[in-house]
Amino acid sequence: MENTTTHHADLHRDDTAAKIGMWLFIFTEILLFGGMFIVYSVYRFRNPVAFHLAHEELSIPIGLLNTVILLVSSATVAISISAIQKSDKKVALISLMITLLLALTFLVNKYFEWGAKFEHGMYPGSELMKNLGHGDMLFFSLYFFMTGLHAVHIIVGMVLLSVSLYKVNNGAINSGRYALLENSGLYWHLVDLIWIFLFPLFYLIH
Amino acid sequence: MTEQKEHKHEPNFLEYQGKHRGLMGWLTSTDHKRIGLMYFYAMMTFFLSGVIMGLLMKFELISPGQQIMGAQTYNGLFTVHGLTMIFLFVIPGVAAVFGNLFLPIMIGAKDVSFPRLNLFSWYLYILGAIIVITSQFMGSGPPDTGWTFYAPYSLKTNTNVVAAVTGAFILGFSSILTGLNFLVTMHRLRAPGMGWMRMPIFCWTLYGTGWIQLLATPVVGITFLMVIAERTLGIGFFDPALGGDPILYQHLFWIYSHPAVYIMILPAMGVITEIMVTFSRKTVFGYSAMLVSSMAIAFVGYFVWGHHMFTSGMSSTARWVFSFITFLVAIPSAIKVFNWTATLYKGSINLQTPFFWALGFIFVFMIGGFSGLVLGSLATDIHVHDTAFVVAHFHYIVFGGTGFAFFAALHYWYPKIYGKVYNGKIANIGLVIFFIGFNLLYFPMFYLGMVGMPRRYYDYLPQFTTPNIISTVGSWIMVTGLLIVIINLLKARKGSGKEINDPWDGKTLEWTIASPPILENFEEIPVVDHEAYDYK
Numbered sequence: 001m002e003n004t005t006t007h008h009a010d011l012h013r014d015d016t017a018a019k020i021g022m023w024l025f026i027f028t029e030i031l032l033f034g035g036m037f038i039v040y041s042v043y044r045f046r047n048p049v050a051f052h053l054a055h056e057e058l059s060i061p062i063g064l065l066n067t068v069i070l071l072v073s074s075a076t077v078a079i080s081i082s083a084i085q086k087s088d089k090k091v092a093l094i095s096l097m098i099t100l101l102l103a104l105t106f107l108v109n110k111y112f113e114w115g116a117k118f119e120h121g122m123y124p125g126s127e128l129m130k131n132l133g134h135g136d137m138l139f140f141s142l143y144f145f146m147t148g149l150h151a152v153h154i155i156v157g158m159v160l161l162s163v164s165l166y167k168v169n170n171g172a173i174n175s176g177r178y179a180l181l182e183n184s185g186l187y188w189h190l191v192d193l194i195w196i197f198l199f200p201l202f203y204l205i206h
Numbered sequence: 207m208t209e210q211k212e213h214k215h216e217p218n219f220l221e222y223q224g225k226h227r228g229l230m231g232w233l234t235s236t237d238h239k240r241i242g243l244m245y246f247y248a249m250m251t252f253f254l255s256g257v258i259m260g261l262l263m264k265f266e267l268i269s270p271g272q273q274i275m276g277a278q279t280y281n282g283l284f285t286v287h288g289l290t291m292i293f294l295f296v297i298p299g300v301a302a303v304f305g306n307l308f309l310p311i312m313i314g315a316k317d318v319s320f321p322r323l324n325l326f327s328w329y330l331y332i333l334g335a336i337i338v339i340t341s342q343f344m345g346s347g348p349p350d351t352g353w354t355f356y357a358p359y360s361l362k363t364n365t366n367v368v369a370a371v372t373g374a375f376i377l378g379f380s381s382i383l384t385g386l387n388f389l390v391t392m393h394r395l396r397a398p399g400m401g402w403m404r405m406p407i408f409c410w411t412l413y414g415t416g417w418i419q420l421l422a423t424p425v426v427g428i429t430f431l432m433v434i435a436e437r438t439l440g441i442g443f444f445d446p447a448l449g450g451d452p453i454l455y456q457h458l459f460w461i462y463s464h465p466a467v468y469i470m471i472l473p474a475m476g477v478i479t480e481i482m483v484t485f486s487r488k489t490v491f492g493y494s495a496m497l498v499s500s501m502a503i504a505f506v507g508y509f510v511w512g513h514h515m516f517t518s519g520m521s522s523t524a525r526w527v528f529s530f531i532t533f534l535v536a537i538p539s540a541i542k543v544f545n546w547t548a549t550l551y552k553g554s555i556n557l558q559t560p561f562f563w564a565l566g567f568i569f570v571f572m573i574g575g576f577s578g579l580v581l582g583s584l585a586t587d588i589h590v591h592d593t594a595f596v597v598a599h600f601h602y603i604v605f606g607g608t609g610f611a612f613f614a615a616l617h618y619w620y621p622k623i624y625g626k627v628y629n630g631k632i633a634n635i636g637l638v639i640f641f642i643g644f645n646l647l648y649f650p651m652f653y654l655g656m657v658g659m660p661r662r663y664y665d666y667l668p669q670f671t672t673p674n675i676i677s678t679v680g681s682w683i684m685v686t687g688l689l690i691v692i693i694n695l696l697k698a699r700k701g702s703g704k705e706i707n708d709p710w711d712g713k714t715l716e717w718t719i720a721s722p723p724i725l726e727n728f729e730e731i732p733v734v735d736h737e738a739y740d741y742k
Contacts, residue, residue, distance in 0.1 A: 014319060014394055016394065017319040017320070017390050017393070017394040017395075020389075020390050020393055020394070021319065021320060021323075021386055021387075021390045024386045024389060024390065024420055025382075025386060027420055027421065028382050028386075028420050028421070028423070028424045029424070031421055031422075031424040031425055032424035032425075032427055032428050033428070034424075034425070035424065035425045035427075035428035035429060035458055035461075036428055038458070039432070039443060039454065039458070042451065042454055043449075043451075046451075047449075124435070124439035124440060124441045125439045125440035125441070129440075130440070133449075134442070134448065134449025135449065137442060137448060137449060138442065138443075138449050138450070141441040141442060141443065144441075145432070145435055145441060145443075149431075
């Protein structure tokens, strides 16, 4: 028998299944953040004034910039999928590279935003945080935890997009086979979507 | 049956040699059957170590005062026993073992949709298990919070909570990926003619389970992440001293962990349905009622988590609403019991070991179910909350339900998995001893709880002595039965056995192929032209 242990896995290809799988996984991600949103709503409901005052410490321009960056990057990843469907490898590559660049910019912004907080002694477990009122502390704890978790997802998304970029380049992703790129794109939209909720919840509350 | 000879030319899934041989051939295999068996072997190891912990605790409780361990050891033991049994055995349990082994075959597929992801899930399971187990030996001692990790104690205790919670998080991830894989498989890989309404009930229960795994597990995942962040970074999510709310932890925990009970029991109900049908030689009574009730249990199960918290501090409106919805879940569960018994009616009953296990399941499941109503009802729950009554109830459901179904499934599919036949007589003797021991072990706890013995203490008042002795002796009898059952199966594995593809006259697809099945199950994908249980 020349049956190898993996060959039957490779023989079978089902792009629709891959896409259903990705959608189901996205549901789990939404529920993961859903748990956080529940915690956020409970504590905001209990500490409305503190949350309002604390949010003024966050910089709306940086948050807005990051929102625009992610929205544009969602568009570019969509462009790359359309391009690959039309066999336009060059456009697909360029738009994927732009997406990755935008993702990196997002993280750099985040780095400076967090860095500024850290410099003021504002980070989880710091003396300053411990001396804050409960409401303020919960606000900043949630801020660091939720945007941190989101940043982890940005990194995962960047890994997926980089693999897609590599595979578009060597032709493994082409107009006949682009499930991986499409799924990476779906994941990227999810990351974007979560930010669309995080931005107003932390930066824009009244 | 005439094709039996032809199958002989092809090596079965236990034998074939791939790129790697021996143990590596298993560890790198993406064959769903091998993965199912790898889950099985790992799980039995964890299950038996959990049993030993249970035995030790029961021995400690044989009379008042300290016998073999102090309070802290006992706290560690019930936590580790709970973690092992819940996260390593019953939650993956029937679904990961028998779902992996038989779901693709029962819908006429060669494998699951994502075989490599399936293997990855197994590795995540093992990784999570290793972390949970090392948490018992490393650091500052085994966690002593109970498997529920209630805040704020889980945030304050110096024991190894972070490792245990991390392990549980990884196990949850493994569970999500298995559920996802099964769902996609059922959507995409049903054989030609295998419509949704022709799927065996076991597949339907796995379908419901898959959705619960997907939609409930992430909530506990994020909760565990918050506990980890709170312990390592000092973020005050649940610690009241830092403005957090410990009750919120309980809500988030039970939003997952109550549906998790249905992750445990739904596939078990599926197995029992298959067995009732096969051994009555008659199609299931109320096929669509069976699948609708499975989906109803999965759905309603989301909205009952509050009944774990009747004494924790909730508004009285929330309490009666949760109590009411809890009673609603009893309806689809009862539909199942009625349908199983109705399936027997005018059936041509074949008295074999798997059937006896299934009958045992129905008996203990009903006791567990009825005692659940006592706990779901507000007034009575407040009387027995956190007593031995609760311990008895969930052991009747989780061990009596899922555990019985697990062994029922094992005896039912054993000839298919290994191509060997076990000694039915010894299996039955083992079952009877197990059954007697089980009831002696857990039934006195109902009484003890009613008269006020709290759970989770290594000591008790002298007036509780007699029932505790009965219970401890019961634990010895039960384990004797368990050992007989396991040794009997191990012996059968080594024995010569007979070539037998359909020992029970089953009608689902797994009985149409060779035992043990070949690598990709079917020589040709079957075309299904009949209902799930096609008895004439």
